[in-house]
Amino acid sequence: MAEIEPVADKVTSYFYALLFLRHPDLRVMFPAAMDVQRDRLFKALVTAAKHVDDAEILTEYLSHLGRGHRKYGTLAGHYPAVGECLLGALSRHATSSWSAETEAAWVRAYTAVSQIMIDAAAEDEAVAPAWWQAEVIAHELRTPEIAVVTVRPDQPYPFLAGQYTTVETPWWPRVWRHYSFATAPRADGLLSFHVKAVPAGWVSNALVRRARPGDVIRLGAPGGSMTVDHTTRNGLLCVGGGTGIAPIKALVEDVAERGTRRPVEVFYGARSDYDLYDIDTMLRLEQVHPWLSVRPVVATGAVRGRPNGVSGQLPDAVRRYGPWREYDAYLSGPPGLIRSGVDALLGVGIPSDRIRHDSVEELVTTGYR
Numbered sequence: 001m002a003e004i005e006p007v008a009d010k011v012t013s014y015f016y017a018l019l020f021l022r023h024p025d026l027r028v029m030f031p032a033a034m035d036v037q038r039d040r041l042f043k044a045l046v047t048a049a050k051h052v053d054d055a056e057i058l059t060e061y062l063s064h065l066g067r068g069h070r071k072y073g074t075l076a077g078h079y080p081a082v083g084e085c086l087l088g089a090l091s092r093h094a095t096s097s098w099s100a101e102t103e104a105a106w107v108r109a110y111t112a113v114s115q116i117m118i119d120a121a122a123e124d125e126a127v128a129p130a131w132w133q134a135e136v137i138a139h140e141l142r143t144p145e146i147a148v149v150t151v152r153p154d155q156p157y158p159f160l161a162g163q164y165t166t167v168e169t170p171w172w173p174r175v176w177r178h179y180s181f182a183t184a185p186r187a188d189g190l191l192s193f194h195v196k197a198v199p200a201g202w203v204s205n206a207l208v209r210r211a212r213p214g215d216v217i218r219l220g221a222p223g224g225s226m227t228v229d230h231t232t233r234n235g236l237l238c239v240g241g242g243t244g245i246a247p248i249k250a251l252v253e254d255v256a257e258r259g260t261r262r263p264v265e266v267f268y269g270a271r272s273d274y275d276l277y278d279i280d281t282m283l284r285l286e287q288v289h290p291w292l293s294v295r296p297v298v299a300t301g302a303v304r305g306r307p308n309g310v311s312g313q314l315p316d317a318v319r320r321y322g323p324w325r326e327y328d329a330y331l332s333g334p335p336g337l338i339r340s341g342v343d344a345l346l347g348v349g350i351p352s353d354r355i356r357h358d359s360v361e362e363l364v365t366t367g368y369r
């Protein structure tokens with residue numbers, strides 16, 4: 001991996017060129033623009049290599065990957081073709097470390113990896129569809145860039161509060177992006193997402209500016225482990241930045257449904273007062289739940305009309321309050337916030353096994369664009 005990492009771009013470009021030259025029929029399974037796809041392949045290789053000594057984490061990661069590949073139409077028969085081209089690309093770029101021995105090691109590793117993915121996909125086939133179709137039934141613009149999109153899946157969609165899914169729009173086939181569910185599972189089966197149109201974001205711009213009630217999108221399977229630990233009575237310290245408030249709101253609803261009245265402290269951060277697009281919903285929840293406290297935090301300017309508003313960065317705001325030793329922490333938002341937030345939470349005495357957030361690598365490569 002050390003020899004491959006600095007030339008990752010070349011390796012993945014070469015790999016896809018080989019794959020499409022040798023197997024042109026597979027090209028239709030991939031999006032028109034391959035930039036994000038290329039990053040994804042390499043991130044998957046790095047993640048697998050990173051956990052190579054921890055069979056449990058590796059199997060969980062690969063199983064999730066295998067199940068996730070069902071929505072692309074991936075079949076067991078595709079894996080050998082991919083494996084051959086991967087070896088072709090690696091052997092061409094890892095020239096100084098390549099030998100019969102390394103080749104045999106890669107073949108063994110790839111065979112094991114693909115078997116776990118194939119088995120997980122086959123198991124999943126018996127219990128869940130490869131994807132869900134979902135009709136947009138409401139589209140509410142909260143700011144010119146942020147929409148709350150509510151959809152009705154064509155069949156029951158089981159998930160846990162705090163999880164995310166992948167979304168494909170009809171306008172950009174085979175381009176999938178992650179979005180967290182903005183509510184806990186609802187009795188009416190509806191799902192909603194907070195989407196911010198980001199520059200050059202294919203899916204996010206389509207969802208904010210084009211999608212209207214009646215349009216049909218596709219959803220992949222749910223994922224993510226930022227879910228409430230119901231085995232403890234610890235309080236929840238929730239830090240949500242920007243649209244990262246969406247899964248935090250879902251967690252609050254989950255605690256409310258359980259009726260356990262654990263203290264929940266939400267720090268809701270935005271660049272400015274104007275960007276606190278969901279503050280009214282959060283404050284309404286605070287009014288009905290005595291165990292919930294919501295503190296808006298803005299990076300610039302002041303929070304108007306909210307006496308408990310804080311000016312500054314989210315991690316600093318969290319440090320200013322507390323103590324947090326009796327709390328589990330949940331972090332959601334931009335990758336930079338997750339990184340500095342984890343440091344702040346460790347610093348205030350919350351051990352790492354009680355800090356939950358989505359994978360920063362996933363947020364970076366498969367972001368919300």
Ligand SMILES: NC(=O)C1=CN([C@@H]2O[C@H](COP(=O)(O)OP(=O)(O)OC[C@H]3O[C@@H](n4cnc5c(N)ncnc54)[C@H](O)[C@@H]3O)[C@@H](O)[C@H]2O)C=CC1
Pocket residue numbers: 164180196240241242243244245246247269270271275297298299313314315331332333334335336337340341358363367368
């Ligand atoms: N499950 C998750 O973790 C979710 C993550 N997201 C991510 O959240 C982001 C939302 O984007 P925007 O609304 O434009 O957010 P934004 O850029 O407006 O930032 C939101 C908040 O995070 C703070 N922040 C940003 N970078 C920081 C850093 N390096 N250190 C400390 N604080 C920082 C800002 O000061 C602000 O308070 C996207 O990157 C999206 O991918 C969105 C939904 C769910």
